[in-house]
Amino acid sequence: MKNLFKIALTALMLLSVESYAQESIIPEIKYADLEKYIDLAKQNYTKIKILDAKTESIKTAIPIAAVSYLDPFSGSYFYRPTGKTVIDPLNPYNVNGFQFGINLNLGAYLQKPFQAKKAKYDYKVAQLEQKDNEIQVTLEVKKRYYDYIQQIAALKIFTQSAQDSKSVAESLRNRFEKGEITLEAYNQSRIIQTNAFTSKIQAEANYLRAKDLLEEIVGQKLSDIK
Template sequence: MNKHLKVFCFLITTTLFTNNLHAQETFINNVNMAYLDKLVAIAKKNYPEVKVKQSQVNAAHSNYNATKFAWLDGLTASYIYSPQNLVNQAQPSIFKGYQLAITLSIGQLISNPSIISAARETYKVAQYQQAEYMLSLEAQVRKLYFTYLEAMTELRLRTGAVTDASSAVKQLKYAFQKGETTFQIYNEQLNSYYNQNSFMVQAELATWTAKTNLEELLGIKLEDVK
């Protein structure tokens, strides 16, 4: 077997072994459900939109409680004072002193049940919207967590590929200097090394982007999650 063939066989064997090792990488084994549940709880506590939904529920509830006493708006109280020693010939009255008069708006009394019903339904809608948003937020956190794990797994793969390519370049450089391989084979491996570096940079960007997106929902850094 000539020396060029030996070098070629070495590269093929190394590449196949490396690819087989990297193919076994999976982010599923890194999923921590307890940690994920903690992230969901943190997002539900810190994300501003959660507080907006809660304020809307509180406002709707307060309005509903207020409508229960709306009939009092149609209630009017007044008083008349007739001195004991005053004789009114034009409008004689048998009552002396303070006289209390109370009037009630029938229209207000009749419309009040429908007002209460509408306020109650508005309160329910606010609660339903809050529940819907909580489910949506939880799904978003889980999705971004899985995306982050996937990105980190891809980054590990790309980092390993760069290490392998770098090692192969060093081997070929040594072989090329000794005249055991051609410049073409050495140059091809150099190009592969540069490509792997480019892929690793893209993987780094994807990892930081996924981390940033997840932390936006959490309101804190992942490093601060206890």
């Protein structure tokens, strides 16, 4: 039991060395890279493109609303040959030659100023939504970048821990073969080694997921960004 306590204590000390070596991820943050990722996300992220297209579509409603002031007006003409009798029992006001007329749908005409105003407000709302979306994308890029840096740091820690636990296990195996420690103590070191390697594998998976999420919003592989 005494040997087992020493083994566990030694392993824990080794697994903790690298953790204390890096107490913060802040020095690892590269703000120049972060700004590049934000700019690329604003250019490439699908949600940004969709909202940009939506804003431009709404913008076209403004000139359309201005031109539509002519919609309530309609023109017509009537032609009566000059050789015909002017007197027309059905329409005594009918005369020879061309007759022109303009019709106005008053209800439709009165709606036009409100439709134009609505088009302008819709465009303003779309612009505000666009700005808000850019803010949200900026925050999301930062979140994913910080998580990416965190997972890199975690992977380094667990990789070092796995290497240390492997060294401890190999050392204790030699001591076990020489009869210096018990089988129980040796098995305990193997369990610690297994746990360390399991943690390393989980850290690798977390790192890959964080990298994929950052690349997804940036729109490019990080290795391709100069």
